[in-house]
Amino acid sequence: MDLSTRIGAVTLANPLLTASGCGGTGRELSPYTDLARLGAFTTATVMGRPRAGRPTPRIAETPSGLLNAMGLPGPGLDAFLARDLPWLAGHDVSVVVSVGGSSVQEFAEIAGRLAASPAARPIVGVEVNVACPNAEDRGRMFAASPAAAADVVRAVRGAIHRDVPVLAKLSPDVTDIATIALACADAGATGLSLINTVSGLAIDPATLRPALSGVAGGLSGPALRPVALRCVYQVHAAIPELPIIGGGGVATGSDALEFLVAGATAVSVGTTLLHDPSAPQRILRELEEALAARGMARPGDAVGLAHRPASAGPQIARPRTRIEEFS
Numbered sequence: 615m616d617l618s619t620r621i622g623a624v625t626l627a628n629p630l631l632t633a634s635g636c637g638g639t640g641r642e643l644s645p646y647t648d649l650a651r652l653g654a655f656t657t658a659t660v661m662g663r664p665r666a667g668r669p670t671p672r673i674a675e676t677p678s679g680l681l682n683a684m685g686l687p688g689p690g691l692d693a694f695l696a697r698d699l700p701w702l703a704g705h706d707v708s709v710v711v712s713v714g715g716s717s718v719q720e721f722a723e724i725a726g727r728l729a730a731s732p733a734a735r736p737i738v739g740v741e742v743n744v745a746c747p748n749a750e751d752r753g754r755m756f757a758a759s760p761a762a763a764a765d766v767v768r769a770v771r772g773a774i775h776r777d778v779p780v781l782a783k784l785s786p787d788v789t790d791i792a793t794i795a796l797a798c799a800d801a802g803a804t805g806l807s808l809i810n811t812v813s814g815l816a817i818d819p820a821t822l823r824p825a826l827s828g829v830a831g832g833l834s835g836p837a838l839r840p841v842a843l844r845c846v847y848q849v850h851a852a853i854p855e856l857p858i859i860g861g862g863g864v865a866t867g868s869d870a871l872e873f874l875v876a877g878a879t880a881v882s883v884g885t886t887l888l889h890d891p892s893a894p895q896r897i898l899r900e901l902e903e904a905l906a907a908r909g910m911a912r913p914g915d916a917v918g919l920a921h922r923p924a925s926a927g928p929q930i931a932r933p934r935t936r937i938e939e940f941s
């Protein structure tokens with residue numbers, strides 16, 4: 615099966631990506647997953663300067679997902695360019711670099727230095743993490759405002775070679791995600807990454823205080839999937855031609871297929887990697903089987919199918935069920 619998928623001018627070998635911040639620098643994941651066989655490895659959000667992140671505890675488990683308030687820790691852009699990107703390049707990995715900033719200027723500077731880096735060759739996309747707090751707007755995240763999100767996308771787009779996709783990673787914590795998506799598309803986003811975590815809170819039953827030092831955190835994992843699917847569906851309905859990397863609680867090939875039919879052109883795996891770092895190859899194999907079982911020749915055959923009325927067009931064959939399974 616031809617598993618390739620296109621995001622703007624770039625063709626990925628397959629539609630399965632890691633989600634930002636969940637695969638370490640790539641080195642930690644590489645003993646379990648052949649990174650060169652991913653559609654792309656997405657880095658943790660790279661900020662301009664080294665950051666320690668929030669104090670612990672910054673992770674809490676909930677019944678159906680993980681709550682994290684990491685605070686975007688990382689060694690900063692210099693270390694990323696000197697160490698992490700060359701390592702990924704040396705391992706033949708396609709890389710989506712997630713960039714963050716507390717001002718539009720910081721986003722633009724990071725993007726400009728990425729573009730000028732001699733190690734830029736493996737970069738197949740720049741993901742713009744607009745869920746970052748905007749220091750110039752009282753810490754409100756860029757993704758909360760169509761204008762602020764568009765300013766960031768425009769600045770990054772202007773700093774990056776035009777063939778390299780710019781993907782805006784949006785937050786579900788907004789009233790109307792399609793409006794934010796449209797603003798990003800108008801500002802030059804090649805596509806979108808949907809979604810970042812949804813804000814949540816856990817109480818420690820022993821102390822009867824918030825379990826995380828940051829009080830609220832981002833909920834990821836299975837609990838997020840219906841929210842993420844809703845966002846992908848709404849944005850695809852508003853801008854059907856815009857490539858979407860969909861993700862939130864993807865753990866199986868069937869989950870990945872749900873994102874494709876909701877309108878995604880590629881799928882990201884995040885929290886699942888934390889307990890099953892070898893999951894990507896399995897999920898890709900399961901997705902391929904799920905497509906083949908429905909008579910589809912490529913992932914593109916599934917994209918957006920859920921938007922068609924069940925009665926319209928050619929019926930998609932349901933996977934065959936053997937009679938013995940019921941006996």
Ligand SMILES: Cc1cc2nc3c(=O)[nH]c(=O)nc-3n(C[C@H](O)[C@H](O)[C@H](O)COP(=O)(O)O)c2cc1C
Binds near residue numbers: 636684712835862885
């Ligand atoms: C521990 C952890 C760290 C994360 N770090 C980042 C990050 O640096 N940048 C970012 O855009 N998203 C980050 N995310 C969000 C994920 O990329 C993803 O959007 C989210 O977890 C939903 O997908 P999932 O349910 O498959 O994990 C992080 C998530 C987790 C759990």
